[in-house]
Amino acid sequence: MSKESALIAALRSIATHPAARGLQDDCAVLDFGGETMILTHDMMVEGVHWLPGQDMADVAWKLVATNLSDLAAKGAEPVGVLLGFTLGKDDTRFLHGLDEALTAFCVPLLGGDTVSANGPRSLGLTALGRATSHPVPDRRGASPADTLWLTGPVGAAMLGFEALRDNTTADSTAFRRPQPRLAEGRALAPIATAMMDVSDGLLIDASRIAQASNVTFAIDSATVPFPANLPPARKDEAMRWGDDYELLFTLPPGAHPPIQAHRIGTATVPSSNPITVDGAVPHGPLGYTHD
CATH class of the missing domain: 3.90.650.10 (PurM-like C-terminal domain)
Incomplete structure (x- = not known):
């Protein structure tokens, strides 16, 4: 078992809310008023998810796209995103790519947080969506003969x-x-x-x-x-x-x-x-x- 799998297994005893789906899915599915909210958060790390020196406009695009892909697997309509950002020497290209991606997918930036740190940069994005179909698809519904x-x-x-x-x-x-x-x-x-x-x-x-x-x-x-x-x-x-x-x-x-x-x-x-x-x-x- 990988460290990732072991950590997720340990977290299951903590993530007991029904919206967490037992941590067996990529998104939380939360009934809220008359809507069902779909929430996901993905991170990217320099040297793991992108190459050192890679165009940060492409990194920004991929950060948005990978989170929206989780919403896609729930049949969700994106509502907005929150950005977790580690500052760099010059963030102009990242901002350009972020604007390109959000415009292309018609998704607003709603807020987030910035930090500075030494070493490889890490970036995070939380994507919020609304369900368009019920029940919301997950990983647990397949049956023999499907x-x-x-x-x-x-x-x-x-x-x-x-x-x-x-x-x-x-x-x-x-x-x-x-x-x-x-x-x-x-x-x-x-x-x-x-x-x-x-x-x-x-x-x-x-x-x-x-x-x-x-x-x-x-x-x-x-x-x-x-x-x-x-x-x-x-x-x-x-x-x-x-x-x-x-x-x-x-x-x-x-x-x-x-x-x-x-x-x-x-x-x-x-x-x-x-x-x-x-x-x-x-x-x-x-x-x-x-x-």
């Missing part, structure tokens, strides 16, 4: 990271400026039995839905979408890399999504392993974890 779907390819962010790291002419947009699937999430929310975004890797995120729902997913790698320029030998790596921010969701047997998506597997009765790929249990790390 089908497993993915909105788009995995592996583009991996290739984009390598292009940026190696300073090549290849396209790095997927890594630098991901697109949260907000419209797709709202379309899927009324019918998805379980849903989350792919942030840490397709295999590890599929295993998280499987464990939360008490099922096993049988994934067929031949049906998983990949970028056209991904070498075939790297498909397994692409399913574990993460940062793609596509939506991973399940539907009842016979149901079809109202958006373009790829059926990549089926839920079966629970077994000793949360996922299989092409009939075999995958070995090694399934995706990214904070150790």
Whole structure:
């Protein structure tokens, strides 16, 4: 068990409010008056989530987009964001990218906090949304015989990271400026039995839905979408890399999504392993974890 998983397990005895969903989801779901609020908070650290020297406008965009992706997995409409910011030597580019992202996604900045510190910079963002469908999708609703779907390819962010790291002419947009699937999430929310975004890797995120729902997913790698320029030998790596921010969701047997998506597997009765790929249990790390 990673340090991250161990900490979350320990926090479950503290986070007992129903809105916390047992810390088995990426968002809190809080009934408030006549609305249901969706709340999420993600952090990014220099050298972990972005490369030293990377354009801070892209970092700002990604900070917004990754938080909005969590809202997308709940079918939520964004209401606003709060920024937690570590000051740098010159924050002009960050402010430019922040304004670009908030304008692109029509989300207001509502406030936040700033600090100064030594060492690698850390940034945080809290995104607030409102539910557009009830019940609000989470990871716990999949059942045996449900089908497993993915909105788009995995592996583009991996290739984009390598292009940026190696300073090549290849396209790095997927890594630098991901697109949260907000419209797709709202379309899927009324019918998805379980849903989350792919942030840490397709295999590890599929295993998280499987464990939360008490099922096993049988994934067929031949049906998983990949970028056209991904070498075939790297498909397994692409399913574990993460940062793609596509939506991973399940539907009842016979149901079809109202958006373009790829059926990549089926839920079966629970077994000793949360996922299989092409009939075999995958070995090694399934995706990214904070150790």
